[in-house]
Amino acid sequence: xxxxxxxxxxxxxxxxxxxxxxxxxxxxxxxxxxxxxxxxxxxxxxxxxxxxxxxxxxxxxxxxxxxxxxxxxxxxxxxxxxxxxxxxxxxxxxxxxxxxxxxxxxxxxxxxxxxxxxxxxxxxxxxxxxxxxxxxxxxxxxxxxxxxxxxxxxxxxxxxxxxxxxxxxxxxxxxxxxxxxxxxxxxxxxxxxxxxxxxxxxxxxxxxxxxxxxxxxxxxxxxxxxxxxxxxxxxxxxxxxxxxxxxxxxxxxxxxxxxxxxxxxxxxxxxxxxxxxxxxxxxxxxxxxxxxxxxxxxxxxxxxxxxxxxxxxxxxxxxxxxxxxxxxxxxxxxxxxxxxxxxxxxxxxxxxxxxxxxxxxxxxxxxxxxxxxxxxxxxxxxxxxxxxxxxxxxxxxxxxxxxxxxxxxxxxxxxxxxxxxxxxxxxxxxxxxxxxxxxxxxxx
Numbered sequence: 478x479x480x481x482x483x484x485x486x487x488x489x490x491x492x493x494x495x496x497x498x499x500x501x502x503x504x505x506x507x508x509x510x511x512x513x514x515x516x517x518x519x520x521x522x523x524x525x526x527x528x529x530x531x532x533x534x535x536x537x538x539x540x541x542x543x544x545x546x547x548x549x550x551x552x553x554x555x556x557x558x559x560x561x562x563x564x565x566x567x568x569x570x571x572x573x574x575x576x577x578x579x580x581x582x583x584x585x586x587x588x589x590x591x592x593x594x595x596x597x598x599x600x601x602x603x604x605x606x607x608x609x610x611x612x613x614x615x616x617x618x619x620x621x622x623x624x625x626x627x628x629x630x631x632x633x634x635x636x637x638x639x640x641x642x643x644x645x646x647x648x649x650x651x652x653x654x655x656x657x658x659x660x661x662x663x664x665x666x667x668x669x670x671x672x673x674x675x676x677x678x679x680x681x682x683x684x685x686x687x688x689x690x691x692x693x694x695x696x697x698x699x700x701x702x703x704x705x706x707x708x709x710x711x712x713x714x715x716x717x718x719x720x721x722x723x724x725x726x727x728x729x730x731x732x733x734x735x736x737x738x739x740x741x742x743x744x745x746x747x748x749x750x751x752x753x754x755x756x757x758x759x760x761x762x763x764x765x766x767x768x769x770x771x772x773x774x775x776x777x778x779x780x781x782x783x784x785x786x787x788x789x790x791x792x793x794x795x796x797x798x799x800x801x802x803x804x805x806x807x808x809x810x811x812x813x814x815x816x817x818x819x820x821x822x823x824x825x826x827x828x829x830x831x832x833x834x835x836x837x838x839x840x841x842x843x844x845x846x847x848x849x850x851x852x853x854x855x856x857x858x859x860x861x862x863x864x865x866x867x868x869x870x871x872x873x874x875x876x877x878x879x880x881x882x883x884x885x886x887x888x889x890x891x892x893x894x895x896x897x898x899x900x901x902x903x904x905x906x907x908x909x910x911x912x913x914x915x916x917x918x919x920x921x
Contacts, residue, residue, distance in 0.1 A: 478762070481799050484619065484620070484623075486622050487617045487618070487619060488617070488619050488627075490617065491613045491614060491616075491617040491619060491623075491627055492627060492630055492665050492668060492669060493672070494609045495606070495609055495613050495627050495630055495631045495634065496630060496631070496634045496667060496668070496669035496670075496672035496673050497672060497673075497676065498609050498613075498631075499605065499606035499609055499610075499631045499634035499635045499638065499669070499673055500603075500634055500637075500638050500672065500673035500674075500676040500677055501513050501516050501676065502605050502606075502609070503605075503606075503634075503635055503638030503639060503673070503677060504603045504638065504676065504677055504680045504681060506583075506587065507638075507639075507681060507818075508596065508600060508680075508681075509587070510523075510587070510590060510591055510598070514526050514591075518530075519703070520755065521594050522758070522761070522762050523590070523591070523757050523758035523762075524755050524757055524758055524762040524763070525762070526593070526757075527539075527593050527750050527754045527757040527758075528754040528755075530664075532875050535747055535750045535751045535754065536744070536747035536748060536750075536751055537747065538593060538747065539592050539593045539594055539743040539744070539746040539747040539750060539757070540740055540743040540744045540747050541592060542589050542591060542592020542593065542594060542743060543588075543589055543592065543594055543736075543739040543740055543742050543743025543744075543746070543794065543796055543859070544736045544739060544740040544743060544790075545585075545588040545589075545592075545736075546585035546586070546588045546589040546594075546736075546739050546796045546797070547585075547735040547736025547737070547738060547739025547740060547794070547795065547796070548735065548736045548738070549581055549582075549584055549585040549588070549916050550582075550585055550735045550739060550795050550796075550797075551735040552736070552738060557761075559893075560600060560603055560604065560799070560889055561889050561892040561893050561896070562574060562604070562607070562630060562730055563604060563607035563632050563654060564654050564889055564893065565893065565898055565918075566607065566611060566625065566628050567607075567625050567632070567650075567654050567655055567709035571821075572736060573615075574607055574608040574610075574611035574612070574628065575608065575612060576603075576608045576611070576612040578606035578608075579605055579782065582601070582797045583601040583604065583605055583797075585588065585796065585797050586600060586601035586796070586797045586798045587601070589739075589743075589760070589791065589796045589797075590798065591797055592743070593746065593747075593757030593758055594743060594746050594751060594757075594787075594791040594796055594798065595647055595746055595758070595759070595787035595788040595790070595791045595802060595803055595921060596756070596759065596783060596788065596791045596792065596796060596797075596798025596799060596800070596803070597639075597759040597760075597798060597799030597801050597802035597803060598639055598759060598798075598799065599635070599636060599639040599640065599765070599789060599799040599801045599802060599803070600797065600798045600799025600800070600801075601797065601798065601799070602635035602636070602638060602639045603632050603635040603636055603639070603799070604635070604797075605631075605635060606630075606631035606632050606633070606634045606635030606636075606638075607628045607629075607631050607632045607635070607868045608628055608631070609631045610624075610627035610628040610629070610631030610632070610633075611627070611628050613627060613631075614627045614628070622661065625662075626661060626662050626665050626666075627665070629650050629654055629655055629662055629665070629666055630650075630665045630666050630668070630669035631649055631669065632649075632654055633646045633647055633649070633650040633666045633670045633673070634646075634669045634670060634672065634673035634848070635673070636649050636650070636715070637670045637674045637677070638673045638674070638676075638677040639672045640858075640859065641669065641674065641677060641678065641683065641858075642854075642855050642858040642859060643670045643674040643858075644850055644855075644858060645854045645855030645858055646670045646674075647663075647666055647667055647670050647847075648848070648850050648851040648854055648855075649848060649851045649855075650662075650666050651666070652847075652848040652850060652851050653815075653846055653847075653848045653851065653887075653889060654911075674802065699868075700867070700868065700871060702819060702824065702833075703836055703868040703871055703872050704871055704872065704875055706812060706815055706833060706836055706837060706840060706872050706874035707840050707871065707874070707875030707876040707879070708876070708879060709811060709815055709837075709871070710811065710812070710837055710840030710841040710843075710844055710872060710876060711840070711844045711875070711876040711877075711879035711880050711883075712874040713743070713781070713807055713808060713811045713837075713841045713844075714808075714841050714842075714843075714844030714876065714880055714885075715803070715883070715885060716843040717785050717788075717804060717807055717841070717845060717846070718786065718845060718885065718888055718891070720785050720786070720789045721785075721789050721793070721800070721882075721888065721919065722789070722793060722852050722891065723789070724789040724790065724792070724793030724808050725792075725793045727793070728795075728891075730792050735795060737760070738794050738795055739794045739795055739796050740794075741790075741794055742790045742791050742793065742794025742795075742796055743791075743794070743796075745786070745787065745790035745794075746787045746790055746791060748782050749786065749787050750787075753779065753780065753783050755780065756780070756783045756784055756787045756823075758875070759799075759802035759803060759806075759807030760784065760802050760803050760805060760807075761802065763780060763806060763810075764806050764809050764834075765839075767806075767809045767810055767813045767831075767834045768809070768831050768834055768835065768860075769831070770813070770830055770831050772810075772813070774814055774817050774818075777810045777811075777813055777814040777817070778810075778814060779809055780806075780810050781810045781811055781814070783804055784806055784807055784810070785807060788800060788803040794869060800845075800888060801842070801846070804841055804842050804845050804846075805838045805842055805856075806838075807836040807841055807863055808837040808838040808839070808840060808841025808842055809835070809837055809838040810834070810837075811835065811837045811841060812830075812833040812834045812835070812836055812837015812840075812841075813830045813831070813833060813834040813839065814835065815830075815833050815837065816829070816830030816831070816832070816833030817830050819833075828834065828876065832862075832865055832868070834854075835837050835856055835860055835862065835865055835869070836865065836868050836869055836872045837872075838856050839852040839853050839855070839856040839869045839872065839873050840852070840869075840872035840873050840875070840876040841854075841876065842855070843873035843876050843877045843880075844876035844877055844879065844880040844885075845880075845887065845888050846887045846888060846889060847877055847880065847881065847886075848877075848887075849870075849873035849874055849876070849877040850873075851867070852869075852873050853869040853873045855871050857869060
């Protein structure tokens with residue numbers, strides 16, 4: 478076997494190990510959280526667990542969990558966000574992701590998520606998949622480009638295992654992480670996604686995680702209302718990103734050491750959970766209520782403000798975790814509120830506020846991460862509702878276009894810019910804007 482064939486074989490084996498490892502970790506992460514809720518709280522979810530606690534424990538549990546995450550942060554974690562590290566490693570090939578550091582960061586995420594902080598589980602799963610791909614690449618001695626592909630494949634596997642959305646996982650990596658579509662990355666990413674999704678469904682189960690939905694478009698006039706929802710979703714994303722940036726600037730101006738900073742974030746979440754337990758966790762449980770149209774307008778408005786505030790407090794306090802699912806909740810609540818308003822004003826074309834919740838989820842997410850196709854396909858896969866596809870595409874295009882036209886960056890681009898790393902994507906390819914460093918950095 479010549480050197481080329483040997484290198485190709487090593488890459489295939491490395492890809493298989495990355496996909497299987499990322500999926501196995503994701504399944505373990507999810508099942509361990511469910512085990513904690515059942516054994517410690519006798520509950521099926523974090524929201525149910527927090528709801529049944531007495532008031533003082535609603536305040537204490539998130540604070541203690543965040544403090545534990547802060548202690549881990551003080552020992553081993555870096556302040557940079559995991560997803561932005563993965564983006565830099567794949568797009569620029571200038572960062573070596575450390576599995577050891579990632580393991581500590583993931584442990585902090587687990588502690589925070591188990592105790593009800595307002596962060597998504599997709600963050601640690603994406604980061605672990607990327608770090609695993611980087612580690613496997615070093616062990617197998619593959620080329621730099623193959624290493625970048627393995628990081629991308631591990632990222633896709635983690636995303637797919639988190640949401641059970643294989644198409645959206647591939648698109649997320651191509652739109653957000655890689656930034657360009659090339660077969661060199663596309664085929665391994667797709668293969669890793671298939672493996673991870675199959676293994677996850679084998680253990681956790683398949684089907685849309687929000688259950689099958691059947692919302693129909695009542696008339697052609699309703700497309701105009703969905704277009705306006707895209708505008709409103711861009712505003713919701715602007716509020717989310719602006720509040721998050723404000724919280725991070727506040728922490729930078731008034732620095733506080735860990736674990737006290739994380740404890741303050743947990744205390745903020747606990748203070749909100751005293752009055753609104755559904756703010757705890759990533760937002761999965763209240764989203765189901767929204768899609769079932771079981772929340773009144775006042776509760777939706779309160780939930781939007783509370784979720785943005787709780788997520789800002791969680792992320793700005795240095796607790797590692799994702800913002801993807803909290804954004805879905807904010808968008809779903811905003812879309813449902815908009816649908817209820819249209820019904821209240823007597824618009825005859827409004828079929829169901831639930832359909833506006835679905836479209837609001839996609840459009841707000843698209844405007845936040847600047848990945849309209851990922852957001853549209855993801856919400857379609859989450860709901861299994863084909864008739865809503867055209868409104869999804871329409872609203873996500875408008876929301877993303879408005880966000881970019883107003884000069885807004887995606888939440889991941891903003892994090893990279895703060896670190897002096899950035900690039901522009903055009904029809905001519907990627908233009909690198911990284912004047913500060915051209916050397917490989919270690920994630921440590």
